[in-house]
Amino acid sequence: MNMDLIKERLKYFYRIHRRLPTYGEMVPLLHYASRGSTYYVVKRLLQEGILEKDENGKLIPKDLLNIPMLGTIRAGYPVPAEIQQDRQLRLHTLFENALTASFALLVSGDSMIEAGICEGDYVIINSSIEAKNGDIVAACVDGEWTVKMLRKDNDVIVLLPANKQYQPIHPRESLTIGGVVVNVIRKY
Amino acid sequence: MNMDLIKERLKYFYRIHRRLPTYGEMVPLLHYASRGSTYYVVKRLLQEGILEKDENGKLIPKDLLNIPMLGTIRAGYPVPAEIQQDRQLRLHTLFENALTASFALLVSGDSMIEAGICEGDYVIINSSIEAKNGDIVAACVDGEWTVKMLRKDNDVIVLLPANKQYQPIHPRESLTIGGVVVNVIRKY
DNA sequence: TTGACTTTCGTACATTTGTACGAATATGCT
DNA sequence: AGCATATTCGTACAAATGTACGAAAGTCAA
Numbered sequence: 374m375n376m377d378l379i380k381e382r383l384k385y386f387y388r389i390h391r392r393l394p395t396y397g398e399m400v401p402l403l404h405y406a407s408r409g410s411t412y413y414v415v416k417r418l419l420q421e422g423i424l425e426k427d428e429n430g431k432l433i434p435k436d437l438l439n440i441p442m443l444g445t446i447r448a449g450y451p452v453p454a455e456i457q458q459d460r461q462l463r464l465h466t467l468f469e470n471a472l473t474a475s476f477a478l479l480v481s482g483d484s485m486i487e488a489g490i491c492e493g494d495y496v497i498i499n500s501s502i503e504a505k506n507g508d509i510v511a512a513c514v515d516g517e518w519t520v521k522m523l524r525k526d527n528d529v530i531v532l533l534p535a536n537k538q539y540q541p542i543h544p545r546e547s548l549t550i551g552g553v554v555v556n557v558i559r560k561y
Numbered sequence: 562m563n564m565d566l567i568k569e570r571l572k573y574f575y576r577i578h579r580r581l582p583t584y585g586e587m588v589p590l591l592h593y594a595s596r597g598s599t600y601y602v603v604k605r606l607l608q609e610g611i612l613e614k615d616e617n618g619k620l621i622p623k624d625l626l627n628i629p630m631l632g633t634i635r636a637g638y639p640v641p642a643e644i645q646q647d648r649q650l651r652l653h654t655l656f657e658n659a660l661t662a663s664f665a666l667l668v669s670g671d672s673m674i675e676a677g678i679c680e681g682d683y684v685i686i687n688s689s690i691e692a693k694n695g696d697i698v699a700a701c702v703d704g705e706w707t708v709k710m711l712r713k714d715n716d717v718i719v720l721l722p723a724n725k726q727y728q729p730i731h732p733r734e735s736l737t738i739g740g741v742v743v744n745v746i747r748k749y
Numbered sequence: 750t751t752g753a754c755t756t757t758c759g760t761a762c763a764t765t766t767g768t769a770c771g772a773a774t775a776t777g778c779t
Numbered sequence: 780a781g782c783a784t785a786t787t788c789g790t791a792c793a794a795a796t797g798t799a800c801g802a803a804a805g806t807c808a809a
Contacts, residue, residue: 754805
């Protein structure tokens with residue numbers, strides 16, 4: 374039994390079903406003839422840390438939601454991508470701040486283009502994190518919402534766009550910080 | 562029984578365990594006294610489309626991995642975010658192309674800055690999608706990897722940076738398209 | 750209050766589950 | 780070849796699982 378192939382098949386099942394298979398369901402999936410075999414093979418995956426069990430003894434995914442991380446790529450002049458195989462981009466880690474007290478907004482407009490936030494992007498806002506100087510925030514200025522960079526100079530708050538064609542915003546009457554942008558997600 | 566509260570509790574369990582609870586595990590989680598009750602309540606969640614069953618009759622999450630989608634926000638001059646409650650940003654949908662035949666790369670450099678791809682971003686490359694004109698691709702030019710926009714003019718291929726300080730790349734000897742960028746993810 | 754729902758509870762039952770173990774088979778090494 | 784180890788199979792069993800159903804309790808409007 375090829376461990377990588379098994380991992381692939383489990384990953385496939387997980388993608389389709391959004392859950393791990395039971396030992397019984399693994400029998401056809403992994404092309405075994407009995408549950409004893411799948412039990413044995415899962416034991417090995419547990420030892421290798423590819424799967425985990427929670428405190429109720431149920432299997433939970435560990436490295437299945439992940440995407441192989443091949444290394445760094447220059448977006449400047451081309452240099453070799455330092456291929457560092459077998460690292461994994463763990464989506465769970467990437468979105469750890471997105472799954473609690475968060476909401477998403479679809480971006481329209483181009484005022485944050487120089488910060489890499491474009492029309493059509495989704496920004497994830499965490500409303501439980503306190504906004505620090507320099508954070509990109511979703512703010513309600515004088516009754517209207519926008520995404521900008523927060524700048525505090527001793528109690529004077531300015532919201533800076535990341536596009537030279539726009540002016541900094543100096544809140545007049547009211548300012549509510551809705552939360553801090555913790556993720557930007559783009560889909561092509 | 563408050564459906565929203567139940568949803569919250571299931572979401573909480575899912576975040577901790579990365580799987581749905583069994584009917585038995587739902588009894589303490591949802592503060593019921595018997596499995597009959599949780600079975601009843603899950604039946605309602607299924608009717609409302611909050612949970613699903615796969616073809617094996619097992620529960621699978623539907624709206625649990627998701628992030629509330631509050632609407633559109635202007636990154637230009639502030640306008641009211643058109644709050645459209647109860648829509649959900651489904652991470653699964655956003656990454657549907659990322660979970661098959663894909664790998665991730667960490668971006669360094671600034672040659673794609675005008676396309677909103679910045680240093681520190683993760684790009685997800687799908688190697689099974691054929692690159693079309695205008696796609697952002699990971700390509701190996703004369704032995705070195707880079708992220709650029711693909712331009713094909715009758716068999717002449719040019720790789721365009723998205724930064725005026727860089728020149729278009731005209732592959733001399735070899736060009737391999739590693740795949741198409743399907744997602745960009747940024748974490749602050 | 751009455752009556753019609755809706756929700757919860759407890760119990761029951763056939764299946765499936767995780768787990769264990771011994772026998773059989775395959776694999777690798779010397 | 781031989782032997783040791785790793786893997787697969789089949790069977791067994793207690794526990795948990797999904798499901799069904801009738802009774803009890805709760806809710807709500809007339």
